Amino acid sequence: MVMVRADSGNYGDALTKSILFFEGQRSGKLPPSQRLTWRKDSALNDGSDAHVDMVGGYYDAGDNIKFHFPMAFSTTMLAWGVLEFGNSMGSDLEHALEAIRWGSDYFLKATRNPNNLIVAQVGEPYGDHDCWERPEDMDTPRNTYVLTPNKPGSELSAEIAAALAASSMAFSASDNQYSKWLLSHAIRVFDFANNNRGSYNASVGAACPFYCDYNGYMDELIWGAAWLYKATKMRKYWEFVRSNIGSIESQPVIRNIKGVAVLLNGGSFAEFGWDCKIAGINVLVSQWVMGDPSSASPFIPNADAFVCSVLPNSPTKSVSYSKGGLMFKPGSSNLQHVTSTSFLLIVYARYMQAAKKVVNCGSVTADPNTLINLAKSQVDYILGNNPLGMSYMVGYSNKFPQKIHHRASTMPSLDQHPQHITCRDGDQYFKSNAPNPNILIGALVGxxxxxxxFEDSRYNVGQSEPATYLNAPFVGLVAYFKSPQASSFVDFGFRDFTN
Structure with a gap:
């Protein structure tokens, strides 16, 4: 196959832009340092219906709802990226920390009373999705949805706890007082999640079918405990992880595909994203059990099985690859799987390298180089080394998606059109064949x-919509490949992964 090689290797530029994207997703009162200046203040009364201040946070994708479940996962992944690769970020580290703080500050607000109330979502999704409005013009319902002991949501609460714990570690060197504050909140929020068990699917009806949790809440509880152990080294969190990991080992693979629960073949050890944390748990925990045979099981075997599930030549591969070399899993917005999986491959490769470890997949043996090169092939494909020569990062290289499914990007900014644009008046911009007037720099699309x-069309939501949980793992990925340490791995170049 003929490959068109775009500027796929400028990882420093990709890092800068992947972080800048988060400024385009900001909700609330924007700071003087805002660099995407076509975005303005929005949703300044959020939380007022529940008498709480919920101004701030991120819009998760191309709409104007603040879904806290994927927002918390995105914050966790941004923080993990800084913990692993912050030393390679250079001047972008400051902006990465700003992106984390925009999320962690918001979750401090959401958990102001973590013993009896946690805010789970802001915005009524059906009303929002029925309008094509700039966030600055929103006049759709901004309902505040909350969790209480009688209306629990263990998966959401535990993911917020993970986000706060990971963020506390990211700030430990630069703002120790803030770091301690985040960690104290993480502990209390985890207690709320664990002591008041139940799914937020039932407690927050407005979350489904958009961000239903189809894999149960135990993976988030273990994930949260693992992050708290990493942050505190308190034995009780490690005991929680060890005593509960068996309950999710044989969990069936259920994927949220366009709001429908779909049972898939394969093992849950290979799943990682905003809904399922199992592969992430095993890779995270592997860092401290890899040299301890008494604690290695089931974490190391399952992390190895995850690797074998994605290696193109593995006999137990459970993903597919396009002729151009891109990894695919069932469901829309495929790059969310590509970026999160590739992030885990890089992190696990680093842990393997430190332990001088390899992974055996039947007759196939994978060393750290193998994992690094597979992840690199995915990053390079995203950035333009693909049959179309198309960068799937907006604003990167000379050829990228022009008509992304994103309200603020699609419509003229307040600078260009200061008058209010109503719900249905926005339709003309959605239906237009013209490129989006505002470039959402750094956004990864589906x-x-x-x-x-690739269909560059606002109508094709699965291909053209950006989301925070696509970008958050990618920040760490491009930071790694920008670093001198990445060049120590052998690059075997592009491979044609034909199914």
Missing amino acids: GPAEDDT
Whole structure:
């Protein structure tokens, strides 16, 4: 196959832009340092219906709802990226920390009373999705949805606890007082999640079918405990992880595909994203059990199985690859799987390298180089080394998506059109064949189809919509490949991963 090589190797530029994207997703009162200046203040009364201040946070994708479940996961992943690769970020580290703080500050607000109330979501999704409005113009319902002991949401609360714990570690060197504050909140929020068990699917009806949790809440509880152990080294959190990990080992793979629960073949050890944390748990924990045979099981075997599930030549591969080399899992917005999986591969490769470890997948043996090069092939494909020569990061290289499914990007900014644009008046901008007037620099979109084609259309939501949980793992990925340490791995170049 003929490959068109775009500027896929400028990882420093990709890092800068992948962080800048988060400024385009900000809700609330924007700071003087705001660099995407076509975005303005929005949703300044959020939380007022529940008498709480919920101004701030991130819009998760191309709409104007603040879904806290994916927002918390994105914050966790931004923080993990800084913990692993912050030393390679250079001047972008400051902006990465700003992106984390925009999320962690918001979750401090959301958990102001963590013993009896946690805010789970802001915005009524059906009303929002029925309008094509700039966030600055929103006049759709901004309902505040909360969790209480009688209306629990263990998966959401535990993910917020993970986000706060990971963020506390990210700030430990630069703002120790803030770090301690985040950690104290993380502990209390985890207690709320664990002591008041139940799914937020039932407690926050407005979360489904958009961000239903289809894998149960135990993976988030273990994930939260693992992050708290990493942050505190308190034995009780490690005991929680060890005593509960068996309950999710044989969990069936259920994927949220366009709001429908779909049972898939394969093992849950290979799943990682805003809904399922199992592969992430095993890779995270592997860092401190890799040299301890008494604690290695089931974490190391399952982390190895995750690797074998994605290696192109593995006999137990459970993903597919396009002819152009892009990894695919069932469901829309495929790049969310590509970025989160590739992030885990890089992190696990680093842990393997430190332990001088390899992974055996039947007759196939994978060393750290193998994992690094597979992740690099995915990053390079995203940045333009693909059959179309298309960068799937907006604003990167000379060829990128022009008509992304994103309200603020699609419509003229307040600078250009200061008058209010109402719900239905926005339709003309959605239906327009013109490129979006505001470039959402750094946004990763859902990506191409499995035949490597791409429809640059606002109507094709699965391919053209950006989301925070696509970008958050990618920040760490491009920071790694920008670093001198990445060059120590052998680059075997592009591979044609034909199914």
